Amino acid sequence: MDNRAANLSGSATAKSIDALVTPTLLLDRGRLGRNIQRLAERAKKLGVVLRPHMKTAKSIDVACDVFPQGPGPITVSTVAEAAYFADHGFRDITYAVGISPASARRAMELCRRTGADVKLLLDCVDQADALARVREATGMTPSVLIELDCDYHRGGLRQDDPRLLDVANRVVAAGAKLVGVLAHAGESYGLNTPNALVKAAENERSAAVRAAEILRAYGHACPVVSVGSTPTAHFAQNLEGVTELRAGVYMFFDLVQHGVGVCDRDDLAISVLATVIGSKPENGWVLVDAGWMALSRDRGTANQQIDQGYGVVCDEKGRVLEDVIVAQASQEHGILSIRAGSGKSMPEMPLGSRVRILPNHACAMAAQHDFYSVVNGDSPKIETRWERMRGW
């Protein structure tokens, strides 16, 4: 596959992480490859198509590592992502956020322009009715998935909600094409035992399969039965009746997923490289130049068994400094300190020395940056630079 983005971004020609301006985002390509392979193998064993969610990586280069044979089916979270990946050759795209009339129209204009098939998500009759006007305005026939709510997480209909059939009928009446149902076990992020995760995956599966059965009983073919979240994708025991699996954060993993029990800390593929700019020995503090602007304000581990502050601190080579976390963050300052109660003391961190900080939430940390400096393991060598897209 040869449609990677050109890496021509000005003076960004650092060959070693030592030459990088900090704070900046690193991506370990070895770990990325391992994470990609792990879920690809699971999907194969479970007999489903993997439809990776690109909202975490937002990078054509990462997508090329996921699909070394050429573009495959993907999931996106914005119309801008759909356009970016369509412009890089992807054709089978699921836009997994409920539509407004305006976003549906933009998506169909994109399909007309690029030849991509962007599948739309909805869960109410108003959205279905709006598709008639979208079809008229764009001349395109939308493909539609009905959003299910398997765990009372956010949007979507319960599988046994009588409105499910109303919505399906109105999609057809609007002249759109009903292609299936989609469930996302968002509540699985709050779990932390294998048993609970296996149960959540089975609940997600059975809800989606049941909804498809109901629709089929009333004459809707419903070929697509789509499920997924990073935790349930890694704990599903069987996916009978499911046709495709979605996940996004699995490519990078993060401390939240580690707390859920889906990955080891050594699987985390991104980190922020930061420089020591001061210390306050009397408080046990070391100050670095990565604050929430570089790390994000995400505190997703705050409610887990181990609160990781604004992230776990590693040395410059990526080796975890046990119990050293980013305890506080302001816009461009991070305060490193020892986790309360650990009994350890802060390691020596002289002015100008560097650390890598692991993310609470990979999607949020990565979103604060415009590019990845791609490294491998503990080598300081920068293999390449990959740009990220952003916006809506």
Place this chain on the structure above:
Amino acid sequence: MDNRAANLSGSATAKSIDALVTPTLLLDRGRLGRNIQRLAERAKKLGVVLRPHMKTAKSIDVACDVFPQGPGPITVSTVAEAAYFADHGFRDITYAVGISPASARRAMELCRRTGADVKLLLDCVDQADALARVREATGMTPSVLIELDCDYHRGGLRQDDPRLLDVANRVVAAGAKLVGVLAHAGESYGLNTPNALVKAAENERSAAVRAAEILRAYGHACPVVSVGSTPTAHFAQNLEGVTELRAGVYMFFDLVQHGVGVCDRDDLAISVLATVIGSKPENGWVLVDAGWMALSRDRGTANQQIDQGYGVVCDEKGRVLEDVIVAQASQEHGILSIRAGSGKSMPEMPLGSRVRILPNHACAMAAQHDFYSVVNGDSPKIETRWERMRGW
């Protein structure tokens, strides 16, 4: 002043907010002007120079509204900000984050290239010593401020710390120019009564003035005595001995500042425009297309008397919908609901209708966006589009 950034950003030619792709950032220029004027008048009355912090707005166009007569003294939080404003004609810049040897060198290279005077901040002898090498490498003599810690907030030295004099002497020994001291009452964000804010401002003032007196007693001229935070800047009763005042979020204000007691909700100048994409009447939820990617993960009001969730919801014209907040946020979904315990019920919000969401923290919300659509009051008209800079 005529060095505004060219507004040539592709297809972004919307004339009305109705035509904007959501989620997107709005800036009310009338409110911006009022906020700018309010602090400019205070600084004048207090007899100090105002040195606005550009880390909130990160926009040359906002800077032009702050300085209609041409570039004045500014504060920045990254070397990239310093470079951006220097390239737009600003010369008197304070980089108000403690230096590493690498960032000091970049700042001095910027001074050499542009002729700007970028003042550096430090609080330890290792930083001071590093300046000798920076001077050697760049041929530039750094101007230096010593960071004070007036309220045990982050970095800096206490005004009575004996290291203050050591650091000052080492700055001089390194061949750099000691220009003064700088204090930031960061803990004032946690206050919420006028009395406490007045006291915090006086504490910030007296710490900075005392430090300058000590340095002068030992032969350091210390011409600059710099203080500031948005809350203390608005509550200082006198600034005797202080030469300059810094603040940044005052241009936009936000719900955190409203909770502290510095502004009214009607002063908030930025908001995210979002579109309704669904509802869950059984939960009292309305779903919009603004999640944490558009709003930021900032939950700065969580510890205030009134927790505003991920932001306060207004109608499309910017009128607050009382007790409607963004109760939950995922990457591209916001869940609107009534504040717990208010007894109200959710107003009607049909699919496709639009709302404006006020920020917990203006710096964090704005950082999620690449441009401002500039509006005025409740008019849907877009007056212009202003780009933001980002990165380090």
